[in-house]
Amino acid sequence: MALTDHLREWLGAWPPTGNLDVTGSPLRTLPAWDGRVHPAVGVGTPEGAMLSVPPEHVARVRAARTLREIPELIGYGDRGWFDAVFRWTTEPTPLPDAGEWVPATDDAVPGWLRVFGGEVLVAVDPETGQHLAGVGVKRHDRFGRELSVVTAPEARGRGLARRLVAQAARRVLDEGAVPTYMHAVSNTASAAVAKAAGFPDLGWTAFGVAEN
Structure with a gap:
């Protein structure tokens, strides 16, 4: 597995x-x-x-x-x-795609997504080209890919985050790895996104030394 x-x-x-x-x-x-x-x-x-x-x-x-x-x-x-x-899935919710995969080095990719490297999943406003939301992939190893999502304040409430996370999870599975998702216990918004995208809470946790 x-x-x-x-x-x-x-x-x-x-x-x-x-x-x-x-x-x-x-x-x-x-x-x-x-x-x-x-x-x-x-x-x-x-x-x-x-x-x-x-x-x-x-x-x-x-x-x-x-x-x-x-x-x-x-x-x-x-x-x-x-x-x-700590969450993972083998069956993402079959939500419609919401973004496109582009190189993290693309000029239109916001700074917070660049650190992930490789390709990132982004949703943009088709009329203005404004970045609305995105998913970066933490490539921990050949078997595990942790997803991280951020939505611009003005684009929240449209269901973009859950659609992007489910879309990214499908790609990770297609590559033969498992998609994982982590969020703070108190982050109810992130928990709702994870659940809607098909990442159940099975009582698993992640812990360790925090970043600076």
Whole structure:
């Protein structure tokens, strides 16, 4: 299954065998999809969780009393800790397409989408050419693609985000990978988009050292 292959490659081990397994992966010391190091990343299920950290920090992380101590323990005390809802799908909602795939380097692509590289999915106003919404793809590994969507304030309420996310998910599946989607627990708008696009909330979480 692509999801299992993705989590095993992304985290270094999967599935978990207890409430919180800590595994070491050299990927936690290397630049990720955005060129930045993500030193602690975890995924949890109702049955257990796996936390991936640099190999040299496994023992001290296992001895930590709380997850909030981990950034300091592994040398990233200037960063916080994040918790998010982790979703994926193998059956996106069959919504109509809402955008076109273009190179992230295209002059018309807004700055926030450029960091994703490759191709990004964008929806523009057919009359003005104004950017309305877009989806970037975090290419974590050959098996997993995390989708990120933003809609311009003036274009919200039209259902563009859910249509773009479902469209992007279909392409990821066609490429043989699994589309994933993460959002803050408190972000009800993002949760609604994910649900409408066919990404159910199965009680899975993502967590780790936050970005600066």
